[in-house]
Amino acid sequence: MRVHSSIPLLRIVPDDTKFDFMRFRRISFPMSAILSIAAILLFFFHGLNFGIDFIGGSLIEVRTVNGPADLAKMRAALSGLGLGDVQLQQFGGPTDVLIRVAQQPGGEVAQQQAIAKVRQALGNEVEYRREEVVGPRISTELLAGSTIGLVVAIFAILIYLWFRFEWQFALGAMIANVHDLVLTIGYMSLTQIDFDLSSIAALLTILGYSLNDTVVIYDRIREMLRRYKRMPMPELLNISVNSTLSRSIITHVTVTLALLALLLFGGHAIHSFTATMIFGVVLVGTYTSVFIAAPILIYLGVGTTRMGEDAAEKS
Amino acid sequence: MLYISRWKALAILLTAFVVCLFAVPNFFPESTVASWPKWAQRHIVLGLDLQGGSHILLEVDTAAVRKEKLEQLKDDARRVLREVRPPIRFAPPAVRGNIVEVRLLENADPQAALAKLRELSQPIGGLLGGAGQRSLEIVNVGGGLIQLSLTEPAIRERITQAVQQSIEIVRRRVDELGTVEPLIQRQGEDKVLVQVPGLQDPTRLKELLGKTAKLEFRMVDTSMTVEQALAERPPPDSEILYGTAKEGKHPYLIKKQVLVSGAELTDAQPGFEQRTNEPIVQFVFNSSGARKFGQATIENVGRLFAIVLDNEVISAPVIREPITGGRGQISGNFTVESANDLAILLRAGALPAPLTIIEQRVVGAGLGQDSIEQGRRASYFGSALVVVFMLVTYGIFGIFANIAVAVNVGMIFGILSMLNATLTLPGIIGIVLTVGIAVDSNVLIYERIREEVRHGRSAITAIDAGFTRALATILDSNITTFIAAAVLFLFGTGPVRGFAVTLGIGILTTVFTAFTLTRLIAAWWVRWTRPQRLAIS
Numbered sequence: 001m002r003v004h005s006s007i008p009l010l011r012i013v014p015d016d017t018k019f020d021f022m023r024f025r026r027i028s029f030p031m032s033a034i035l036s037i038a039a040i041l042l043f044f045f046h047g048l049n050f051g052i053d054f055i056g057g058s059l060i061e062v063r064t065v066n067g068p069a070d071l072a073k074m075r076a077a078l079s080g081l082g083l084g085d086v087q088l089q090q091f092g093g094p095t096d097v098l099i100r101v102a103q104q105p106g107g108e109v110a111q112q113q114a115i116a117k118v119r120q121a122l123g124n125e126v127e128y129r130r131e132e133v134v135g136p137r138i139s140t141e142l143l144a145g146s147t148i149g150l151v152v153a154i155f156a157i158l159i160y161l162w163f164r165f166e167w168q169f170a171l172g173a174m175i176a177n178v179h180d181l182v183l184t185i186g187y188m189s190l191t192q193i194d195f196d197l198s199s200i201a202a203l204l205t206i207l208g209y210s211l212n213d214t215v216v217i218y219d220r221i222r223e224m225l226r227r228y229k230r231m232p233m234p235e236l237l238n239i240s241v242n243s244t245l246s247r248s249i250i251t252h253v254t255v256t257l258a259l260l261a262l263l264l265f266g267g268h269a270i271h272s273f274t275a276t277m278i279f280g281v282v283l284v285g286t287y288t289s290v291f292i293a294a295p296i297l298i299y300l301g302v303g304t305t306r307m308g309e310d311a312a313e314k315s
Numbered sequence: 316m317l318y319i320s321r322w323k324a325l326a327i328l329l330t331a332f333v334v335c336l337f338a339v340p341n342f343f344p345e346s347t348v349a350s351w352p353k354w355a356q357r358h359i360v361l362g363l364d365l366q367g368g369s370h371i372l373l374e375v376d377t378a379a380v381r382k383e384k385l386e387q388l389k390d391d392a393r394r395v396l397r398e399v400r401p402p403i404r405f406a407p408p409a410v411r412g413n414i415v416e417v418r419l420l421e422n423a424d425p426q427a428a429l430a431k432l433r434e435l436s437q438p439i440g441g442l443l444g445g446a447g448q449r450s451l452e453i454v455n456v457g458g459g460l461i462q463l464s465l466t467e468p469a470i471r472e473r474i475t476q477a478v479q480q481s482i483e484i485v486r487r488r489v490d491e492l493g494t495v496e497p498l499i500q501r502q503g504e505d506k507v508l509v510q511v512p513g514l515q516d517p518t519r520l521k522e523l524l525g526k527t528a529k530l531e532f533r534m535v536d537t538s539m540t541v542e543q544a545l546a547e548r549p550p551p552d553s554e555i556l557y558g559t560a561k562e563g564k565h566p567y568l569i570k571k572q573v574l575v576s577g578a579e580l581t582d583a584q585p586g587f588e589q590r591t592n593e594p595i596v597q598f599v600f601n602s603s604g605a606r607k608f609g610q611a612t613i614e615n616v617g618r619l620f621a622i623v624l625d626n627e628v629i630s631a632p633v634i635r636e637p638i639t640g641g642r643g644q645i646s647g648n649f650t651v652e653s654a655n656d657l658a659i660l661l662r663a664g665a666l667p668a669p670l671t672i673i674e675q676r677v678v679g680a681g682l683g684q685d686s687i688e689q690g691r692r693a694s695y696f697g698s699a700l701v702v703v704f705m706l707v708t709y710g711i712f713g714i715f716a717n718i719a720v721a722v723n724v725g726m727i728f729g730i731l732s733m734l735n736a737t738l739t740l741p742g743i744i745g746i747v748l749t750v751g752i753a754v755d756s757n758v759l760i761y762e763r764i765r766e767e768v769r770h771g772r773s774a775i776t777a778i779d780a781g782f783t784r785a786l787a788t789i790l791d792s793n794i795t796t797f798i799a800a801a802v803l804f805l806f807g808t809g810p811v812r813g814f815a816v817t818l819g820i821g822i823l824t825t826v827f828t829a830f831t832l833t834r835l836i837a838a839w840w841v842r843w844t845r846p847q848r849l850a851i852s
Contacts, residue, residue, distance in 0.1 A: 129682040135673040149806030208799030212792040247762040255751035261697030267689035
């Protein structure tokens with residue numbers, strides 16, 4: 001029985017690509033260095049748009065009962081309460097308004113009083129959809145916990161890679177992925193996207209995904225190193241990246257499709273999360289694995305001693 | 316790699332099927348599921364962000380716990396020093412910072428006092444506690460001065476106790492609201508988490524939780540007028556307390572000694588004063604409370620006593636006649652609701668220390684419903700996109716991949732149900748992302764097979780080699796993402812934790828299906844079609 005084993009429908013990446021990715025490192029390394037510095041500068045001088053999770057304060061999402069929200073009127077009603085910085089923002093539909101009240105001086109109790117005042121001022125003309133109050137104590141704890149979490153994740157993964165690969169690989173992956181995180185944080189600073197607990201989740205997921213990609217390429221490099229003992233490093237790296245290119249691209253297309261669906265239909269609540277993920281996973285992660293994680297192995301001294309050292313061995 | 320014994324194949328299919336089966340109760344209304352056997356009733360719980368409700372994080376005031384413990388130590392020290400025989404003279408012990416200072420007078424022998432004070436020091440944690448750890452540190456400074464301080468383990472033990480008691484009392488108070496399945500648990504060292512599904516206006520809950528409800532019956536000190544006490548200073552065994560805001564925060568001079576406390580109440584109910592029809596709270600003492608209260612009222616007929624709640628004087632009536640029946644009532648400008656609330660608080664008991672709300676997140680049912688809708692739409696649309704893309708890219712192998720993805724999602728729901736896990740909006744994101752990851756494992760396998768084919772292998776050896784090599788990569792690459800998810804679970808809170816859970820479970824099921832189901836399907840396909848050459852797209 002002879003069956004058509006498969007129908008070739010769409011070939012995204014042609015077979016046997018031979019891009020010289022390694023030569024591009026002379027551009028990609030300086031470029032990444034400049035972008036990373038820019039991101040760090042942005043972080044320090046432009047800052048992140050911290051949400052109430054990390055700086056405390058209150059957030060109320062309301063929906064007006066009768067017709068579209070009159071922001072000017074609501075603003076006037078709330079600004080007279082003496083609560084300091086009160087921000088109103090259209091959130092989704094014309095009837096939805098997000099109200100942010102800055103952290104009140106006077107500890108935990110003052111936050112509660114502030115929100116009671118807002119409720120009183122708005123009265124029954126709105127439906128309360130969401131109400132979040134984060135006191136100064138817990139916001140400090142959340143920020144500290146999140147930072148520790150990120151650092152722990154980075155080191156846990158570093159240790160795992162160190163066990164599975166040689167130390168150069170672990171270090172290379174780490175440099176590549178810290179670079180991803182730095183660029184993503186720069187993006188968040190530039191766009192002033194809300195930085196809250198879900199942003200930490202986004203950063204950790206970006207870290208995981210981007211490493212996932214790097215590990216696939218490193219896996220191939222390790223295999224090639226065992227098989228071709230005398231091949232020069234740049235050539236070996238090029239073959240490795242090229243032979244995993246098709247997988248990298250197809251995988252990123254599927255993840256992008258899933259993220260796109262989330263961005264388009266997932267609603268406002270997860271908008272900042274998905275936007276960050278698309279930037280981190282799709283734009284940065286892919287680039288990093290190919291143009292940073294792989295070529296950096298040359299500088300970290302993988303395979304420098306291979307020429308002639310074991311000439312007797314042949315695969 | 317491609318040969319899978321019949322038994323193994325059966326085990327694989329059975330595992331996947333059974334795990335998916337656990338997801339079934341989620342598709343039936345709760346009333347239907349209720350009649351099923353217990354093990355089959357496990358289902359996914361919607362997070363507060365999806366079903367609406369209140370999340371309130373309370374902090375136990377540990378400073379108050381310390382202070383109270385020190386005050387108690389001070390009183391204990393005075394008590395035991397009085398028992399020293401032959402009697403010694405000493406100045407009243409005083410609290411100074413974290414230390415209780417005892418000063419012996421007239422060159423009294425410190426050894427007898429020290430021996431007595433040492434009896435106060437208890438071993439920590441009972442008999443099994445850490446060797447030699449005791450609750451007190453006693454330093455004989457010399458010159459008749461003795462310093463007592465609480466050791467850190469003793470304070471920590473007391474705080475732990477206080478948090479546990481708080482949880483118990485919070486539970487009793489929340490139960491009075493008649494809400495469905497409230498969650499009350501300890502979080503961290505000194506925090507209590509209260510989650511009440513469906514509660515959209517937590518104002519009343521916050522009022523109930525915000526009160527310590529320490530009720531005390533004390534005598535009014537009439538040895539001087541309040542004005543005098545305010546102008547000079549109150550007598551050492553009395554203090555100035557104020558009335559409630561409703562009656563204008565009137566000052567009272569109240570003796571520090573507590574005749575009877577709220578801990579000795581067995582019941583409290585709201586009611587109405589027969590003559591004035593004013594709302595009141597009626598209470599019943601237990602037998603020792605009734606005895607103490609009766610004795611105190613017999614001795615003090617005609618004098619004023621005060622009912623003090625959380626250091627606020629609710630009322631200060633005259634004792635007209637001895638009250639020996641163990642029953643009484645409190646009146647004090649109550650509304651029907653505030654009388655009801657006070658009755659609840661008194662029944663539930665006093666908190667060992669005040670609670671402060673440090674985080675509050677309330678989601679309305681409307682928003683929750685919208686989030687479910689959006690999450691559902693996003694996952695349908697995302698899955699559809701991925702499924703079509705895989706079909707177009709890999710043809711028949713795309714179908715295999717899609718089967719694997721579908722089983723994956725089914726297994727995630729099954730495992731979430733088995734764990735009675737909470738599904739949050741970020742959790743839904745995690746599932747959608749898993750669809751992407753699950754596809755990736757298939758892509759890795761197929762691309763590897765294609766490469767092997769290009770290197771000139773026959774169909775079967777290519778598939779075999781492709782699986783062998785790709786599976787190692789799949790394991791390595793997924794473990795890194797799994798580490799990230801695990802860290803997120805450990806350090807994350809609330810909805811974000813839900814994301815970590817679904818992402819983590821998704822990775823496990825992905826690796827499972829890649830190693831078993833995808834291989835099994837490929838093996839069957841090879842046996843069925845016996846392909847000579849292979850062209851995955």
